[in-house]
Amino acid sequence: MDYRNHLHKVDNLKAKTVNNKLATVKSYVGYASARDVSLQQYAFSIEQVPYYSEPKERKPVIEDVDALAALLHMPPNTRKGLRDKVIMCVLYDGGMRVDELVSMDVRNVCLDYDNVKLRIHGKGNKERCVIVDSKTSALIQQYMGEFHLERNRDAPFIYTVIGGKQKYMTARNVQKLIKKYSDKVREAYDLPESVSPHTLRRTRGTLLYRDGVDLAAISVLLGHADMKTTRDYYTSPSLDQMREIANRRNSVIPEEEPLWPDDEDELSRILGLD
Template sequence: MKIDDRFFRLVRDFLLIYLPKNRCCSQNTVKAYRDTIHLLQVFMKEQKRVPFAKITFDRLNHALVSEFLDWLQTERKCRVSTRNHRLAALKSFFKYAAQEDASLMFAYVELGKVPVKRQPGRRVSYMSESGLAALLQEPDEGTKRGIRDRFFMIFLYDTGARIQEVLDLQLGDLHLKDSVPCVYLTGKRQKTRVVPLLNKTLQHLELYLQHFHPKEAYSSNNSLFYTVINGKTGKMSPDNVASFLKRYGASARLRCSEVPERVYPHLFRHTRAMHLYQSGMPLSYIKDFLGHASVNTTDIYASADVSMLKAALERTYVNGDIRPEIPVWEDNEELLLHLCGLQ
């Protein structure tokens, strides 16, 4: 009897050829798909006693995939959003498989029966200006590491960049001699956007470059942020960033209660977006600044700011009394007659 090897053969082609070469997906995107399929493999081995070589599309019906997603939430403690991301990754893979082998179209349709799990709306976490200021005061600028850590946080906030966008930056991405000094950020799906650098940011950048890139040209391919371990220079890792943010967050919270209990890279992005929105910047501009594909994604900031809602409500009161609503037809005889159908 011939072994059905289509699953692991298509997994290989999907991860090694289709995503990186045909779709030109980033390493992080490929990793996300790889992690999903790896978790499915772990589930099949541990829960179903099915080794990877014996996984077939026939086994992966909607009931089993639903069980896998439930396992992610109960055993792996994944959030609903993560569960939905895993399902989306599987659907993309099954769609690819059906395109490569028409006989697998049924498996793709079968997977479509698995619904996306609804999740309760959650508030966007962000820092107040006081909390942000307290956090930025924590690094010791009398040390080289303190200069680096403080500038890293300032750069995260001022550019509103994703953590990976910052870690991937090279000196050549800085365009400091342009009429408007800026940085080129490469985000999801390899889309590049230009973010202007403010004067205060440039001052901190100059201090950072003096200590960490004193002799290098801005056109070089060296990483803007790096670490030196055992004499070897390498790109700074997300774990390294998470470590010092956690440390500074804990110490800053002792001085300022407005510092959140958990300080993480994406918090700076949310904070920047909320501060821009509070200052009156239109959501369409914030969308472009953050590199969102749709303004629908940016809408979360419009629904998150209670202080702006409160201010709007207060504008309807005068000396504690509700401001009387002025009819649109007041002092307009012709409009009143028109509204009544008399003209």
């Protein structure tokens, strides 16, 4: 316990770092005690040392819908701009993780419907299907016509060309292009200090919640194994909702009124009691 507290309070390490170090110590002592029974009492004592509970940190979302629209519209009307626009719109509309997007093949894109269906392989290799809206679908259709005329099902959906060959675009490259566009938008709109691919995902989930979409449906869209994750990280009310809450059931609070003077003689004069 003293070691844990020293790391946190003296060395000023974050709770997550302290917990990682504590887990390492527990693992090592457990390993040693399995080979030397004389150490088992120490292993038992160390195992009882609790981890620091880490407060859940809510990362920022794009609160200004106009700023969000400006970001998604920022790529130019060029071939490369179309690709970048598809990347950002699919990340947002599909509520996707960046790793899910960059690992997609053409086979995962179903164009047989008015609304394009995307087959996503998420965490734990769990598969889910996401249907995007008509505008995103139109962008994907246009993108496929420009970048995947041959419809090679094994080709990467989003790619870069290296040495004349199509290669999966990296998550880092996606991060860089989103940063480039968000830096431009920030000149005119209020955006979080850092906008990442996951910011688009968080924004999508949060805005759906604020629009009254069922939490279970949002959890399915985002591919959460436990709906508690959705509730813990995506259910923050907007400023307008907070204002609405503040004004509810407040009829008992007195209205603002002019103040009477504290001076009794002056008060008597005003009331004509002289």
